[in-house]
Amino acid sequence: MKAVHRLAQVTAAVAFLLIIAGALVTSTGSSLAIPDWPLAYGHLIPPMHGGIPFEWGHRVMAGIVTLLTFFLAGLIWRVEKRGRVKLLAAAAAGGIVVQAIFGGMTVLLRLPPELSIAHACLGPIVFCLLVSLAQTTSVWYADPATVIATPSSAAFKKTGWIFAGVVFLQILWGAIIRHMGQAVGLHILWAFVVLGVTVFVLVKSYRPVKIPQLSRPALLLVHLVPLQFILGFISLKILFSSTFNPGFGAAAALTAAHVAVGDLILATTVIWLLRTYKTR
Helix, strand or coil: CHHHHHHHHHHHHHHHHHHHHHHHHHHCCCCCCCCCCCCECCECCCCCCCCHHHHHHHHHHHHHHHHHHHHHHHHHHHHCCCHHHHHHHHHHHHHHHHHHHHHHHHHHCCCCHHHHHHHHHHHHHHHHHHHHHHHHCCHHHHCCCCCECCCCHHHHHHHHHHHHHHHHHHHHHHHHHHHHCCCHHHHHHHHHHHHHHHHHHHHHHHCCCCCHHHHHHHHHHHHHHHHHHHHHHHHHHHHCCCCCCCCCCHHHHHHHHHHHHHHHHHHHHHHHHHHHCCEC
16 A cells, blocks of 8 residues: 555655646746647647647646546556545546546637536546545555544535535636636635635634644644745736736746645645545
Protein backbone atom coordinates (compact mmCIF):
# COMPACT_ATOMS: atom_id res chain seq x y z
CA MET A 1 0.00 0.00 0.00
CA LYS A 2 2.93 2.35 0.56
CA ALA A 3 3.76 2.14 -3.14
CA VAL A 4 0.18 3.06 -4.05
CA HIS A 5 0.29 6.00 -1.66
CA ARG A 6 3.58 7.27 -3.09
CA LEU A 7 2.25 6.97 -6.63
CA ALA A 8 -0.91 8.86 -5.62
CA GLN A 9 1.25 11.63 -4.13
CA VAL A 10 3.37 11.88 -7.27
CA THR A 11 0.28 11.92 -9.52
CA ALA A 12 -1.34 14.69 -7.47
CA ALA A 13 1.89 16.72 -7.51
CA VAL A 14 2.23 16.41 -11.30
CA ALA A 15 -1.45 17.33 -11.68
CA PHE A 16 -0.76 20.52 -9.73
CA LEU A 17 2.05 21.33 -12.16
CA LEU A 18 -0.47 20.73 -14.97
CA ILE A 19 -2.79 23.30 -13.39
CA ILE A 20 0.04 25.83 -13.38
CA ALA A 21 0.83 25.01 -17.02
CA GLY A 22 -2.82 25.46 -17.99
CA ALA A 23 -3.04 28.77 -16.15
CA LEU A 24 0.06 29.99 -17.99
CA VAL A 25 -1.53 29.07 -21.34
CA THR A 26 -4.48 31.35 -20.59
CA SER A 27 -2.43 34.08 -18.91
CA THR A 28 0.00 34.33 -21.84
CA GLY A 29 -2.77 34.29 -24.46
CA SER A 30 -1.46 31.02 -25.90
CA SER A 31 -4.75 29.08 -25.94
CA LEU A 32 -4.89 28.95 -29.74
CA ALA A 33 -1.14 28.97 -30.39
CA ILE A 34 -1.70 25.44 -31.73
CA PRO A 35 -4.94 25.46 -33.76
CA ASP A 36 -5.33 21.70 -34.21
CA TRP A 37 -5.76 18.76 -31.81
CA PRO A 38 -4.59 16.14 -30.86
CA LEU A 39 -1.61 16.81 -33.15
CA ALA A 40 0.19 20.15 -33.29
CA TYR A 41 0.34 21.58 -36.80
CA GLY A 42 0.05 17.98 -37.95
CA HIS A 43 3.07 16.85 -35.93
CA LEU A 44 3.79 15.41 -32.51
CA ILE A 45 6.39 18.12 -31.87
CA PRO A 46 5.66 21.50 -33.48
CA PRO A 47 8.17 24.30 -34.16
CA MET A 48 8.72 26.21 -30.91
CA HIS A 49 7.97 29.90 -31.28
CA GLY A 50 5.51 32.42 -29.84
CA GLY A 51 3.04 30.84 -27.45
CA ILE A 52 3.49 27.30 -28.82
CA PRO A 53 5.83 26.13 -26.02
CA PHE A 54 3.17 26.97 -23.43
CA GLU A 55 0.33 25.21 -25.24
CA TRP A 56 2.40 22.21 -26.31
CA GLY A 57 3.96 21.89 -22.85
CA HIS A 58 0.49 21.90 -21.36
CA ARG A 59 -0.55 19.05 -23.66
CA VAL A 60 2.55 17.03 -22.77
CA MET A 61 1.89 17.51 -19.06
CA ALA A 62 -1.74 16.47 -19.59
CA GLY A 63 -0.57 13.27 -21.29
CA ILE A 64 1.75 12.46 -18.40
CA VAL A 65 -1.00 13.05 -15.82
CA THR A 66 -3.39 10.88 -17.85
CA LEU A 67 -0.95 7.96 -17.92
CA LEU A 68 -0.17 8.30 -14.21
CA THR A 69 -3.87 8.51 -13.32
CA PHE A 70 -4.79 5.43 -15.31
CA PHE A 71 -1.91 3.45 -13.86
CA LEU A 72 -2.83 4.58 -10.34
CA ALA A 73 -6.51 3.74 -10.85
CA GLY A 74 -5.66 0.28 -12.19
CA LEU A 75 -3.35 -0.40 -9.27
CA ILE A 76 -5.96 0.74 -6.75
CA TRP A 77 -8.63 -1.47 -8.28
CA ARG A 78 -6.23 -4.39 -8.07
CA VAL A 79 -5.06 -4.05 -4.45
CA GLU A 80 -7.59 -1.84 -2.67
CA LYS A 81 -10.45 -3.37 -0.69
CA ARG A 82 -12.33 -0.19 0.20
CA GLY A 83 -15.14 0.49 -2.25
CA ARG A 84 -15.11 4.26 -1.76
CA VAL A 85 -11.43 4.50 -2.65
CA LYS A 86 -12.04 2.46 -5.80
CA LEU A 87 -14.84 4.84 -6.75
CA LEU A 88 -12.53 7.82 -6.22
CA ALA A 89 -9.97 6.19 -8.51
CA ALA A 90 -12.58 5.49 -11.18
CA ALA A 91 -13.86 9.06 -10.93
CA ALA A 92 -10.32 10.44 -11.33
CA ALA A 93 -9.70 8.28 -14.42
CA GLY A 94 -13.05 9.22 -15.94
CA GLY A 95 -12.55 12.89 -15.10
CA ILE A 96 -9.16 13.03 -16.78
CA VAL A 97 -10.68 11.63 -19.99
CA VAL A 98 -13.52 14.16 -19.99
CA GLN A 99 -11.04 16.94 -19.24
CA ALA A 100 -8.91 15.91 -22.23
CA ILE A 101 -11.99 15.97 -24.47
CA PHE A 102 -12.96 19.40 -23.13
CA GLY A 103 -9.43 20.64 -23.80
CA GLY A 104 -9.47 19.39 -27.38
CA MET A 105 -12.92 20.81 -28.05
CA THR A 106 -11.96 24.26 -26.73
CA VAL A 107 -9.22 24.35 -29.35
CA LEU A 108 -11.24 22.92 -32.25
CA LEU A 109 -14.24 25.16 -31.49
CA ARG A 110 -12.03 28.23 -30.98
CA LEU A 111 -12.50 28.80 -27.25
CA PRO A 112 -16.26 28.93 -26.70
CA PRO A 113 -16.64 30.63 -23.27
CA GLU A 114 -18.98 28.05 -21.72
CA LEU A 115 -16.73 25.14 -22.67
CA SER A 116 -13.61 27.01 -21.56
CA ILE A 117 -15.22 27.63 -18.17
CA ALA A 118 -16.20 23.96 -17.87
CA HIS A 119 -12.61 22.99 -18.71
CA ALA A 120 -11.28 25.45 -16.12
CA CYS A 121 -13.60 24.07 -13.42
CA LEU A 122 -13.17 20.36 -14.15
CA GLY A 123 -9.38 20.61 -13.77
CA PRO A 124 -9.56 21.47 -10.04
CA ILE A 125 -12.10 18.69 -9.51
CA VAL A 126 -9.79 16.08 -11.03
CA PHE A 127 -6.89 17.51 -9.03
CA CYS A 128 -8.92 17.18 -5.82
CA LEU A 129 -9.83 13.59 -6.68
CA LEU A 130 -6.12 12.80 -7.01
CA VAL A 131 -5.38 14.60 -3.75
CA SER A 132 -8.17 12.54 -2.18
CA LEU A 133 -6.48 9.36 -3.35
CA ALA A 134 -3.19 10.54 -1.89
CA GLN A 135 -4.94 11.11 1.44
CA THR A 136 -7.08 7.97 1.56
CA THR A 137 -4.24 5.62 0.57
CA SER A 138 -1.98 6.85 3.39
CA VAL A 139 -1.23 4.34 6.14
CA TRP A 140 -2.78 6.64 8.72
CA TYR A 141 -6.05 7.06 6.85
CA ALA A 142 -6.35 3.45 5.68
CA ASP A 143 -6.06 2.10 9.23
CA PRO A 144 -9.60 1.28 10.47
CA ALA A 145 -8.43 1.91 14.01
CA THR A 146 -7.67 5.57 13.27
CA VAL A 147 -10.34 7.69 14.95
CA ILE A 148 -10.45 11.46 15.46
CA ALA A 149 -12.36 12.37 18.60
CA THR A 150 -14.75 15.31 18.07
CA PRO A 151 -17.80 16.68 19.89
CA SER A 152 -20.03 16.09 16.83
CA SER A 153 -18.93 14.02 13.83
CA ALA A 154 -21.98 14.89 11.71
CA ALA A 155 -21.51 18.62 12.25
CA PHE A 156 -17.88 18.45 11.13
CA LYS A 157 -18.80 16.56 7.96
CA LYS A 158 -21.53 19.06 7.12
CA THR A 159 -19.12 21.95 7.65
CA GLY A 160 -16.58 20.29 5.38
CA TRP A 161 -19.05 19.89 2.51
CA ILE A 162 -20.25 23.48 2.83
CA PHE A 163 -16.67 24.74 2.94
CA ALA A 164 -15.71 22.80 -0.20
CA GLY A 165 -18.80 24.09 -2.00
CA VAL A 166 -18.05 27.70 -1.07
CA VAL A 167 -14.45 27.46 -2.31
CA PHE A 168 -15.49 25.75 -5.56
CA LEU A 169 -17.99 28.52 -6.30
CA GLN A 170 -15.18 31.03 -5.94
CA ILE A 171 -13.18 29.08 -8.52
CA LEU A 172 -16.22 29.14 -10.82
CA TRP A 173 -16.56 32.93 -10.54
CA GLY A 174 -12.84 33.26 -11.28
CA ALA A 175 -13.19 31.11 -14.41
CA ILE A 176 -16.08 33.28 -15.61
CA ILE A 177 -13.91 36.38 -15.19
CA ARG A 178 -10.99 34.86 -17.09
CA HIS A 179 -13.08 33.63 -20.02
CA MET A 180 -15.97 36.10 -20.16
CA GLY A 181 -14.85 39.16 -18.21
CA GLN A 182 -17.97 38.95 -16.03
CA ALA A 183 -18.86 38.28 -12.36
CA VAL A 184 -16.05 40.48 -11.02
CA GLY A 185 -18.17 41.96 -8.23
CA LEU A 186 -19.48 38.54 -7.23
CA HIS A 187 -15.96 37.12 -7.20
CA ILE A 188 -14.74 39.90 -4.90
CA LEU A 189 -17.74 39.58 -2.58
CA TRP A 190 -17.43 35.79 -2.43
CA ALA A 191 -13.77 36.09 -1.45
CA PHE A 192 -14.94 37.50 1.89
CA VAL A 193 -17.36 34.59 2.25
CA VAL A 194 -14.43 32.19 1.74
CA LEU A 195 -12.43 34.14 4.33
CA GLY A 196 -15.29 33.99 6.83
CA VAL A 197 -15.79 30.25 6.40
CA THR A 198 -12.02 29.71 6.70
CA VAL A 199 -11.96 31.48 10.06
CA PHE A 200 -15.00 29.46 11.17
CA VAL A 201 -13.30 26.18 10.21
CA LEU A 202 -10.11 27.22 12.01
CA VAL A 203 -12.03 28.00 15.20
CA LYS A 204 -13.96 24.73 14.90
CA SER A 205 -10.67 22.83 14.56
CA TYR A 206 -9.34 24.34 17.81
CA ARG A 207 -12.39 24.71 20.07
CA PRO A 208 -13.58 23.39 22.43
CA VAL A 209 -10.41 21.29 22.03
CA LYS A 210 -7.59 21.34 19.50
CA ILE A 211 -7.92 18.56 16.91
CA PRO A 212 -4.43 18.24 15.32
CA GLN A 213 -5.60 16.25 12.28
CA LEU A 214 -8.04 19.04 11.39
CA SER A 215 -6.19 22.07 12.73
CA ARG A 216 -3.15 21.50 10.50
CA PRO A 217 -4.98 21.88 7.14
CA ALA A 218 -7.09 24.66 8.66
CA LEU A 219 -3.94 26.55 9.68
CA LEU A 220 -2.53 26.11 6.18
CA LEU A 221 -5.72 27.65 4.78
CA VAL A 222 -5.31 30.65 7.07
CA HIS A 223 -2.00 31.31 5.29
CA LEU A 224 -3.18 30.49 1.77
CA VAL A 225 -6.39 32.56 1.78
CA PRO A 226 -4.72 35.93 2.60
CA LEU A 227 -2.06 35.16 -0.02
CA GLN A 228 -4.88 34.53 -2.49
CA PHE A 229 -6.43 37.90 -1.59
CA ILE A 230 -3.18 39.63 -2.50
CA LEU A 231 -2.75 37.68 -5.76
CA GLY A 232 -6.40 38.27 -6.64
CA PHE A 233 -6.11 42.04 -6.18
CA ILE A 234 -3.00 42.14 -8.35
CA SER A 235 -4.53 39.84 -10.99
CA LEU A 236 -7.70 41.92 -11.34
CA LYS A 237 -5.68 45.10 -11.54
CA ILE A 238 -3.53 43.57 -14.29
CA LEU A 239 -6.43 41.99 -16.20
CA PHE A 240 -8.48 45.19 -16.40
CA SER A 241 -5.58 47.56 -16.87
CA SER A 242 -5.67 49.65 -20.05
CA THR A 243 -2.06 48.64 -20.68
CA PHE A 244 -2.64 44.90 -20.23
CA ASN A 245 -0.99 42.87 -22.98
CA PRO A 246 -0.96 39.04 -22.85
CA GLY A 247 2.50 37.58 -22.93
CA PHE A 248 4.99 35.91 -20.67
CA GLY A 249 6.22 38.08 -17.84
CA ALA A 250 5.40 39.09 -14.30
CA ALA A 251 1.74 39.69 -15.17
CA ALA A 252 1.25 36.18 -16.59
CA ALA A 253 3.15 34.59 -13.70
CA LEU A 254 1.08 36.40 -11.06
CA THR A 255 -2.29 35.59 -12.65
CA ALA A 256 -1.24 31.95 -13.08
CA ALA A 257 -0.17 31.88 -9.42
CA HIS A 258 -3.61 33.17 -8.45
CA VAL A 259 -5.27 30.27 -10.27
CA ALA A 260 -2.84 27.72 -8.79
CA VAL A 261 -3.25 28.94 -5.20
CA GLY A 262 -7.05 28.88 -5.61
CA ASP A 263 -6.91 25.22 -6.60
CA LEU A 264 -4.52 24.52 -3.73
CA ILE A 265 -7.03 26.08 -1.33
CA LEU A 266 -9.76 23.81 -2.71
CA ALA A 267 -7.53 20.74 -2.35
CA THR A 268 -6.67 21.63 1.26
CA THR A 269 -10.37 22.08 1.95
CA VAL A 270 -11.02 18.61 0.54
CA ILE A 271 -8.32 17.16 2.80
CA TRP A 272 -10.07 18.75 5.80
CA LEU A 273 -13.38 17.28 4.58
CA LEU A 274 -11.90 13.79 4.12
CA ARG A 275 -10.48 13.84 7.63
CA THR A 276 -13.89 14.59 9.09
CA TYR A 277 -14.87 11.10 7.90
CA LYS A 278 -12.43 9.68 10.45
CA THR A 279 -14.19 11.52 13.27
CA ARG A 280 -16.27 9.77 15.89
